[in-house]
Amino acid sequence: MTARVLVVDDLEPNVKLLEAKLRAEYFDVLGAYSGQEALDIASQEKPDIILLDVMMPGMDGFETCRKLKANPETMHIPVVMVTALDQQADRIVGLEAGADDFLTKPVEDLALFARVRSLTRLKMMTDELRARYATGKDLGIVGNIDPDAGADEARIFLIDDNDEQAARMISTLGVEAHHVTHESDPEVALNRAREGDFDLILVNMSIEAMDPLRLCSSIRSFEETRLTPILAIVRHGDTRKLVRALDIGVNDYVTRPVDKNELTARVTTQLRRKRYVDQLRSSFQVSLEMAVTDQLTGLYNRRYLASHLSAMFDRAYWTGRPLSVMILDIDHFKEVNDSHGHDVGDRVLKEFAERISNSIRGIDLACRYGGEEFLIAMPDTDLSFASVVAERLRQEIASQKFHLNAGRDELTVTVSIGLASTENGPEDDSAQKLIKRADEALYTAKTGGRNRVIQSAA
Structure with missing residues (x-):
């Protein structure tokens, strides 16, 4: 899979290094050396993903990310912060600013490429829906989209065969903020996932009763859950399993021990993207119906x-x-x-x-x-x-x-x-x-x- 990657860093050697690595994997690479330049290029060139440094003079990466996500023309572009900052507080600030991931240097190439491919696939699907939405909007059939509209209690499905860990996870998620359903049996979980109409599925990648990668693959293959975001819970340092999970179609991940603020930020990001995609799909359906139905009577035209x-x-x-x-x-x-x-x-x-x-x-x-x-x-x-x-x-x-x-x-x-x-x-x-x-x-x-x-x- 090829994609257009915008690399943003105030140090030219860092940009050139990432550019060389990405080009070796057949990605098309653009470079920017400041936050404002990144905003301008993102608006003009519409890259598929942005790799963003945090520590830059003037406008830092956090502010750049906020502005990217506040602009309707660039809000859908995935942003991965690649930085030397290694504090948990910095990671949470980045995720809350709208970043899709926060990777600390030195970054393993395998993990970086897997993340870029994963987010690019999601972006390409969103682009197709956005193009259909734009046509409907130009015709005056559909209105504006607000990803924050309808941000009510979400339905979250937790699959974890360790009841003690699951209880801690449910407590971390907050029962008041979301409705969390837990299932310990992976086989039963597959059926419940198809029938539950969940907004997000969390999978413990240390499940012993079934290969967790096969579990995620099955969830992603079902028509009912094909577009439901999956968030994996992985052990710190288990890069091999993480890379395989991202390639299978897992949307995001959090590492153990789980930080409550990081989990909240990642869950919020996934739910917000799901609402956005759901609204795009709904507007496309409205466009189809408007194209083939008579507006006055509701009959076909x-x-x-x-x-x-x-x-x-x-x-x-x-x-x-x-x-x-x-x-x-x-x-x-x-x-x-x-x-x-x-x-x-x-x-x-x-x-x-x-x-x-x-x-x-x-x-x-x-x-x-x-x-x-x-x-x-x-x-x-x-x-x-x-x-x-x-x-x-x-x-x-x-x-x-x-x-x-x-x-x-x-x-x-x-x-x-x-x-x-x-x-x-x-x-x-x-x-x-x-x-x-x-x-x-x-x-x-x-x-x-x-x-x-x-x-x-x-």
């Missing part, structure tokens, strides 16, 4: 119909089962708008769509075809059964008045419906021809007096 009706038609052709289509048109809808206003017209369209949704099956496809026209595609449905459904819907629309102005006023609405089916289609039938036949039947219903159901001619 014509774009969705175009892509799915052909597939429904092909299935009907290959299985030999009929596909029926009905097109519905609200009678004299222009008069509703002219007499009562477009707001009333919109409410009629919304309630009309709700009645359609309540009258069809789960396998049917209902969409707003345009204006006051709606289309329902009914797979595995012959013309006679479709006629029964259409007539029932027509009667329901005509008999149940539409309520306006909080129920103070009532409006009678009728609908004309045209039906067509693959049963009576030509040999060279197609989805578009099926729609055309239903539309012709609708035209006959409209010209024949409205408020009626007409089947297409064979």
